[in-house]
Amino acid sequence: VRAVWLTLACNNACAFCPQQEARTSPGGGFFSSEAIQDRLREAARLDKTVALVGGEPTLHPELFAFARLAREAGAEALVVQTNGRRLAYSSYARGLVEAGVTAVDISLHGTTAAMHEFHTRTAGSFAQTLTGIGVARGAGLRVGVTCVLTRSNYRHAPELVRLAAARGARAVQFAPAQQLPGGGRARALAAAPRRDGASVPGRGEAGRPGAGRRAAAGGERIARARPSLRRRGPGDPGIKGQTRSTSQPSPWRT
Ligand code: SF4
DSSP states (O other): OEEEEOBSOOSOOOTTOTTTTGGGSTTTTBBOHHHHHHHHHHHHHHOSEEEEESSOGGGOTTHHHHHHHHHHTTOSEEEEEEOSSGGGSHHHHHHHHHHTOOEEEEEOOOSSHHHHHHHHOOTTHHHHHHHHHHHHHHTTOEEEEEEEEOTTTGGGHHHHHHHHHHTTOSEEEEEEGGGSTTTHHHHHHHSSOOSSOOOSSOTTOOOOSSGGGTOOSSOEEEEEEEOOBOOSSTTOOOBOOEEEEEEEOOGGGO
16 A cells, blocks of 8 residues: 555644644645645555545545546555545545545544544534445445544444444554654553543543554555645745655555
């Protein structure tokens, strides 16, 4: 799997998101279209499966065009890693399918609105994400769910699997929050189970979604091609891109 970043922007505000600071960069965390197109062609040349990631890739206005480009460039499978909120709109989910997207990896971090939104810090995100899972499945997309495990939700892992399966997910992966990049805050929030057995969520506990895509054990290798951030002002050199590899499971393949 080759992953290409579209943006660092997001409509959630997860407590453990490692991209919060980068999101405030000039340009709002959006990468240049030209850089993304180059990375997509490269990714499709190197691997049969390409993943469009963020941030929240569904916020990018050119996502459908990028998807078509990746498929035309040879990608046989195309995955969008998303918090799933925009998938609650059936026309959008159908648009993804028509553009060539084959699967989605959706972040879900709780079995109730209180639990999920304790992590995402975004009111209403649970209902949209849960609806998005079902709508995506109904549109014909393969659906995997990623949950970042924290001390606020780990006791509910079995329920979360049942909930995701009931909505049509074919796989669930769990990622410990303390393995997330830049996870000083995540480690502090999620390091150890509570000893008092208190129910969740509780004050001072959190974890982070979306990033579950980047942690976890026992996964395959994934190469992330991160395009340059380009400012919108003239003469701005932007930030040089980078490529790195990380271990990651791929629920859309199971
Ligand atoms: S973890 Fe994912 S869903 Fe949450 S704020 Fe960061 S990019 Fe958005």
